[in-house]
Amino acid sequence: MVLQxxxxxxxxxxxxxxxxxxxxxxxxxxxxxxxxxxxxxxxxAVEDWIHDHMDLEKQQVLFLWRNSPAVxxxxxxxxxxxCNLRLLxxxxxxxxxxxxxxxxxxxxxxxxxxxxxxxxxxxxxxGNLKLVVKALKALRPQLDVHVTDRYDILLDxxxxxxxxxxxxxxxxxxxxxxxxCNADKSVLSSVLKSPYKGLKSxxxxxxxxxxxxxxxxxxxxxxxMLLDAIAKEYxxxxxxxxxxxxxxxxxxxxxxxxxxxxxxLQTWEWVYGKTPKFxxxxxxxMAYKDSVxxxxxxxxxxxxxxxxxxxxxxxxxxxxGLCSELVKGLTGSKFCPNEATTLVTTLLxxxxxxxxxxxxxxxxxxxxxxxx
Amino acid sequence: xxxxxxxSCSSIRFIKSKYVCVxxxxxxKFSHQQRLFRxxxxxxxQIVQFKLSDIGxxxxxxxxxxxxxxxxxxxxxxxxICEVQSDKASVTITSRYDGVIRKLHYSIDDIAFVxxxxxxxxxxxxxxxxSEEDVVETPPMSHEEHTHQEIxxxxxxxxxxxxxxxxxxxxxxxxxxxxxxxxxxxxEDILNYLAKQTGAILPPSPKAEIVPPxxxxxxxxxxxxxxxxxxxxxxxxxxxxxxxxxxxxxTGFQKAMVKTMSAALKIPHFxxxxxxxxxxxxxxREELKPLAEIRGVKLSFMPFFIKAASLGxxxxxxxxxxxxxxxxxxxxxxxxxxxxxxxxxxxxIVPNVKNVQVCSVFDIAVELNRLQSxxxxxxxxxxxxxxxxxxxxxxxxIGGTYxxxxxxxxxxxxxxxxxxxxxxxxxxxxxxxxxxxxNVSWSADHRIIDGATMARFSNLWKSYLENPASMLLDLK
Numbered sequence: 001m002v003l004q005x006x007x008x009x010x011x012x013x014x015x016x017x018x019x020x021x022x023x024x025x026x027x028x029x030x031x032x033x034x035x036x037x038x039x040x041x042x043x044x045a046v047e048d049w050i051h052d053h054m055d056l057e058k059q060q061v062l063f064l065w066r067n068s069p070a071v072x073x074x075x076x077x078x079x080x081x082x083c084n085l086r087l088l089x090x091x092x093x094x095x096x097x098x099x100x101x102x103x104x105x106x107x108x109x110x111x112x113x114x115x116x117x118x119x120x121x122x123x124x125x126x127g128n129l130k131l132v133v134k135a136l137k138a139l140r141p142q143l144d145v146h147v148t149d150r151y152d153i154l155l156d157x158x159x160x161x162x163x164x165x166x167x168x169x170x171x172x173x174x175x176x177x178x179x180x181c182n183a184d185k186s187v188l189s190s191v192l193k194s195p196y197k198g199l200k201s202x203x204x205x206x207x208x209x210x211x212x213x214x215x216x217x218x219x220x221x222x223x224x225m226l227l228d229a230i231a232k233e234y235x236x237x238x239x240x241x242x243x244x245x246x247x248x249x250x251x252x253x254x255x256x257x258x259x260x261x262x263x264x265l266q267t268w269e270w271v272y273g274k275t276p277k278f279x280x281x282x283x284x285x286m287a288y289k290d291s292v293x294x295x296x297x298x299x300x301x302x303x304x305x306x307x308x309x310x311x312x313x314x315x316x317x318x319x320x321g322l323c324s325e326l327v328k329g330l331t332g333s334k335f336c337p338n339e340a341t342t343l344v345t346t347l348l349x350x351x352x353x354x355x356x357x358x359x360x361x362x363x364x365x366x367x368x369x370x371x372x
Numbered sequence: 373x374x375x376x377x378x379x380s381c382s383s384i385r386f387i388k389s390k391y392v393c394v395x396x397x398x399x400x401k402f403s404h405q406q407r408l409f410r411x412x413x414x415x416x417x418q419i420v421q422f423k424l425s426d427i428g429x430x431x432x433x434x435x436x437x438x439x440x441x442x443x444x445x446x447x448x449x450x451x452x453i454c455e456v457q458s459d460k461a462s463v464t465i466t467s468r469y470d471g472v473i474r475k476l477h478y479s480i481d482d483i484a485f486v487x488x489x490x491x492x493x494x495x496x497x498x499x500x501x502x503s504e505e506d507v508v509e510t511p512p513m514s515h516e517e518h519t520h521q522e523i524x525x526x527x528x529x530x531x532x533x534x535x536x537x538x539x540x541x542x543x544x545x546x547x548x549x550x551x552x553x554x555x556x557x558x559x560e561d562i563l564n565y566l567a568k569q570t571g572a573i574l575p576p577s578p579k580a581e582i583v584p585p586x587x588x589x590x591x592x593x594x595x596x597x598x599x600x601x602x603x604x605x606x607x608x609x610x611x612x613x614x615x616x617x618x619x620x621x622x623t624g625f626q627k628a629m630v631k632t633m634s635a636a637l638k639i640p641h642f643x644x645x646x647x648x649x650x651x652x653x654x655x656x657r658e659e660l661k662p663l664a665e666i667r668g669v670k671l672s673f674m675p676f677f678i679k680a681a682s683l684g685x686x687x688x689x690x691x692x693x694x695x696x697x698x699x700x701x702x703x704x705x706x707x708x709x710x711x712x713x714x715x716x717x718x719x720x721i722v723p724n725v726k727n728v729q730v731c732s733v734f735d736i737a738v739e740l741n742r743l744q745s746x747x748x749x750x751x752x753x754x755x756x757x758x759x760x761x762x763x764x765x766x767x768x769x770i771g772g773t774y775x776x777x778x779x780x781x782x783x784x785x786x787x788x789x790x791x792x793x794x795x796x797x798x799x800x801x802x803x804x805x806x807x808x809x810x811n812v813s814w815s816a817d818h819r820i821i822d823g824a825t826m827a828r829f830s831n832l833w834k835s836y837l838e839n840p841a842s843m844l845l846d847l848k
Contacts, residue, residue, distance in 0.1 A: 075455070075462040076437045089751055102460035123428050125461075151460065166461035168427065170450065175461075202481045204457065276437070276480070305623070329631075332623040338750040339625060342721060345757035346628035349781050350635040353694055353703065362754055369754070 030238035032062045032231045033247045040070040040096045040107060042249035045261035047167075047174060048099060050117055053255075056172050061117040062234045063176075064227055064244065067107040069184075070094040071191055074102040074165060078203035078275045080196045080335075085372075087191055097271050100176060102165030103206030106192055110182035110213065112223055114230060116175045123173035125151050125164060132162070132179070135233035139225060140218055152209070153179075159212035181223050182215040196371065198282030203275065268334065272304035284367040288360065293317070297368065301335045311368075318360055322351055326365075337372040344369070419474055421489035424456075427463055432486050434458040436478045441491075445473050448531040450556060453491060456484060470531055471495040530557040537562050563612035625719040635781045640818040644826045645774055648834050650792060650808040656840050664737060674712060675736040677764055677789065680836040682708040682728040683846050685762060688829040692761045694782040695820055702820055711760035711780070712740065714747045715770070722780060723752050724760035732847075764789065768810065775813045784817035785826070 035043050043065040050061060071083050071093060079085060079095060082104040088095055107113070116128045129147040136145050144156050153162035166175040188211065215221055227244070235242030252259055264270055277300070284295040296312040309330045313323055329343045344365040348358065427434060434456040441453055447467045456463050475492035478484050530538070530545055534557055538545050541562065548557050548565050622630060653676060664671035685692045685708050694703045711724040723743045725736055746752045762783060767775055768791035775788035790811035797807040812834075816826045836843045 074460075076457055089749070092749075099462060100460075101457045101462035120428070125429070164460055168461055168463040170464070170466045173428075274438075329627055332621055333627070334623070338718070338752075341752060341754055341757060342625050342718070343628050345754055346632050348758055349632055352697060353782050358758070362758070365754055 029058070030060045030062070030234070030240040032234060032240075032242070032244045033064070034227070034244045035063070035065040035249055036246050037249045038066055038068040038109065039249070039262075040067040040072060040094055041262050041265045042258075043067060043113070044072075044096060044098055044265050045258055046247065046249045046255065047115055047176070048261050048265075049255050049258055050115075051099075051167065051169055051172055051174055054117065054172070056117055056119045056122075059240075060122070060238060061115075062231065063115040063117065064231070065113045065115070066109050066111065066223070067113070068094075069106075069108045069187070070096055071104060071106055072096045072098050073104045074204055074206075075099055075167075075274070076101060076204045076276055077104060077206070078199070078201050078278055079272065080275075080372075081194055081199050081201060081203060081278070082206055083191050084193055084195055086195070086370075091187070091191075093187075093191060095271055096265060097274060098165065100165035100167040100174070101204065103163065103204065104192060105163055105178050106183065106188040107178070108183050108187070110180070110184065110215075110223075112179045112181060112227060114177055114179065118173055118175075120168060120171055120173045123166070123168060123175065125166060125175045128175050129153060129162070129164065129177065131233050131237060132177070132230055135229040136214075136226070138233065139229040140221070143214075143217065151177075153177075155212050155214070155217060158210065160209040161212060161214060163209075179226065180211055180213050181221065181226060182213050183211075185211060185213065196280075198280050199278055200281065201276060201278030203278065268304070268336070272334070272336065275301070275304050277302045280371060282371065284364075286363050286367055288363060295364070295367070297371070299330075299335075299371075304335055306330050306333055306335050311364075313364070318357070318364065319351075322347075322357075322361070325351075326368075330368075335372055337369045340365075340369050340372060417494055419492050419494050420469060420471070422453075422468060422491050422493050423488060424465065424484055424486050424490045426486055427458055427461070431458050433483050434463065434486070436480060436482050436484050437462070438480065439476060441473050443473050443476055447471060447473060447493065448533065450531070465490065467493065469493050469495055470533060534559050534562060541566060560614060563614055566612050629719065632780060633778065636778045639779050639781065639784075641776075641779060641815045642818045642821075642823065642826075643776055643813060643815050644823065644830060645811060645813045646830050646834060648810050648812060649797065649838050650810050651806075653837055653840050654792070654808045664734065667734070669734070669737050669741055671734075671737050672740070673792075674740055674764070674766060675733045676837065676840070677766075678710050678712070678725060678728055678736050678740075679731070679733050680833050680843065681710060681762065681764060681787070682731075683836055683843065684829050684833045686729065686846075687832060688825055690821060690825060691785045691816065691829055693784055693820065694761070695784060695817065699819060705761040707759075707761065709759050709761045711763035711783075712743070713763060713765035713767075714744070716747055716750070718750070721747060721752065721757065722760060722763060723747060723756040724763075726759065763787070768792065773811045777813060777815045779815055779817060784821055786815050788813045788815075 035046060037043060046065070047063065050063065054061065069091070071079075071088060073079050073082050073095070075098065077097070079097075083095070085095070087093075105111075114128075114132065118124070126147065129151060133145050133147055133153060136143050145153055145161070146157070147153055151164035152160050155161045161180045162177050164175065164177040167173065192206075192208070214226070231244050232242045234240075247254070249255070249258060249262070267273075280297065280299045280301070282297055284293075284297055286293040286295060293314065295314075296310075298308070298310040299306055300308040309327050311323060311327060325347055326344065329347060330340065333339050333343060344361070348361060351357065351361070424434070435458070436454060437457050438455040439453070440455070441447055441451070447453065448470050449467055451467045453465045453467050453473075456465060471493040473491055474494045477489050477491060484490060535545065537559060538548070538557075543562060543565060545557055548561050650673075653673070657671065657673060657676070661671050689704050690702070692705050692708055694705060695701075696703070707726065708728040709724040709726050710728050711722040713720060713722050723746075725731070725739045725743070728736060731739070743752065743756060746756065760780070760783065763777075763780055763786045765775075765777055765786065765788045767777075768789050771791055773790040773793070775790065777786045777788040779786045790813070792808050792810045794806055795809045796804050797809070799805050812830065814826055814830060836846075
């Protein structure tokens with residue numbers, strides 16, 4: 001495998017001198033690129049960029065990328081429903097929302113991502129997945145891998161090693177899929193399990209599946225070998241050069257506007273704010289002194305913000321004014337523990353300095369924040 | 373990077389005859405010389421049913437997931453209308469027409485059918501109807517002007533409205549850098565271009581200055597001389613400013629600030645400021661920093677300031693007190709929970725270090741590190757943010773010398789620390805020496821604190837910091 005550094009490539013000079021003989025067209029009917037970055041936001045931004053800016057009529061693109069630990073949810077999903085956000089925060093695992101549909105996946109360096117870019121007309125997922133399977137079989141003929149009609153790739157007829165999602169635009173489309181090589185399965189299963197109860201939403205749900213790493217099947221495999229095999233098969237099928245070109249997602253001259261796209265993908269408004277409207281209806285069981293208090297909480301969350309909030313407290317447990325202050329403060333705020341914490345601690349400053357009151361308030365607020 | 377969208381306009385494909393063609397097909401004859409979009413005989417305000425086009429893979433139904441527009445909105449050709457999902461594929465549906473949305477046929481989460489109407493659009497008759505294909509840019513009517521057919525195969529995407537704007541202002545679309553999707557030229561791009569034009573004679577190769585995407589630079593070699601000639605010099609064109617006021621509701625952090633500050637307003641503040649010579653402390657910290665690093669802790673000046681404050685509060689406990697709502701009782705707090713104002717992305721938060729009175733300077737440094745990393749990750753807990761009794765704000769890290777800090781209720785005092793500056797000062801012998809000077813500005817609740825108390829506390833705090841060795845005497 002020969003990896004060319006983009007900077008050394010002739011094409012840069014081609015761009016300035018002869019417009020037509022530029023990088024993309026000299027490569028023939030296709031191009032294979034690989035990201036040098038492991039940042040999920042940067043890599044997703046590259047996908048967006050290629051989808052919006054590249055003319056895929058003349059050639060198709062295969063994009064290869066890997067990410068450091070991250071959970072990636074589908075365009076129309078609800079992160080609270082899909083993963084354990086508390087655990088993500090604790091473990092410093094990133095959360096990203098991609099623009100394609102489909103379900104939630106866990107990425108780490110033991111997982112490789114493949115994106116097939118084509119024109120809208122040439123969009124064909126089955127073909128792409130069959131290509132991957134062909135490549136895997138060419139590498140290790142004894143591997144029992146096949147494509148299901150749900151566009152998953154199964155190992156040994158039962159373990160999912162690849163999931164698929166796609167994005168279609170006006171003129172171009174992409175189909176991307178994961179491939180589990182050597183991911184941390186214990187982290188995967190713990191982060192993809194949501195602890196949040198009482199959620200009701202029309203967001204796309206994920207289908208949990210048993211997974212297995214390819215390396216468990218054959219320890220002699222490496223990600224490099226897999227990437228090469230897939231690139232080779234892609235090159236053969238598209239009759240192009242099988243060499244992989246490295247691409248730096250931070251390069252603004254190569255990909256103008258990429259840093260803005262990367263930033264946008266990290267904003268709260270995109271990651272959480274794009275969650276379809278959902279409601280929470282749950283009962284907080286608060287142990288206070290010698291008794292247990294059951295507090296019914298109902299909230300409607302739209303665009304990631306609390307639209308409606310109802311807390312059913314036993315009368316006089318908290319001064320009524322205080323509870324309504326809490327509800328008023330939460331309404332319109334982000335459904336976010338950080339924002340809620342600031343709000344409740346600030347509200348505490350302006351209420352009577354009573355130890356009993358403070359401990360009740362803290363108890364209620366801690367429980368409310370746990371919902372987020 | 374080449375972003376050519378080369379579309380041959382000789383091959384017109386009317387995709388799927390099931391689309392409602394409101395115009396006569398024969399009227400849409402495309403040729404390079406003609407304007408392409410005035411040929412449709414659409415009457416004023418005609419409502420077109422825009423149907424959901426084929427998704428591919430034999431898919432017949434999709435779920436509507438998000439609307440980007442609502443009834444009554446204006447849309448331009450290629451604007452995104454909605455996002456639909458089908459079997460793990462998310463599809464962006466874009467408008468084929470310019471006009472006003474009159475009806476949405478589906479709500480969120482409804483199933484939409486391929487080939488059935490998605491939205492009703494009232495076409496703006498004067499603008500005409502766009503075809504399935506991308507419209508090709510043709511040269512403006514003036515024949516003396518250079519056409520840019522020399523720029524071979526270079527097609528520019530722009531809606532009819534944008535084209536008209538360009539034509540009215542005598543602008544070549546090829547000179548504009550498009551910032552819209554697929555690099556199409558938006559109205560804003562024309563307006564920005566005009567703004568740059570006002571009153572100025574542009575240099576021969578303007579493209580180099582407008583930071584262009586790479587593929588645009590190829591246009592420059594084509595006809596540089598002509599460009600200088602062609603640049604319009606508008607004499608008194610108004611600068612187009614398309615900025616609008618933006619109103620947002622006050623939520624979350626801001627709401628919290630509003631509450632706190634409104635309460636703080638009720639406290640009669642008085643201020644007291646002084647100058648501290650930190651020369652010795654700076655030296656001491658330099659010696660101690662590596663020791664702390666060995667223990668894995670970053671040592672700033674704050675732990676010293678905080679500990680000194682606590683030592684001072686032992687002598688002036690009223691500064692660590694709280695006044696009740698009716699100003700009837702003063703509660704002297706036993707714990708010195710000293711808050712440290714932190715600036716985060718979202719705004720000001722004040723976590724506090726608990727029980728400084730029993731902490732060593734190193735303990736305080738450890739705790740500060742913990743709070744700082746939680747703060748920047750947005751993960752501070754309620755216990756970190758409540759229970760504060762006294763606050764220090766190190767605004768000097770950002771800048772400034774003197775400040776007028778606002779007391780955070782239910783506390784009664786606060787100190788703002790300016791930046792450390794190297795300034796000339798006189799020593800006991802009358803000689804000038806280099807001193808590390810920092811200013812402190814205190815605010816206190818004048819209902820229970822008087823100026824003298826504040827001054828004495830400040831002097832004590834100052835003496836500990838100016839002569840750090842004296843802290844050893846009183847450390848518990």
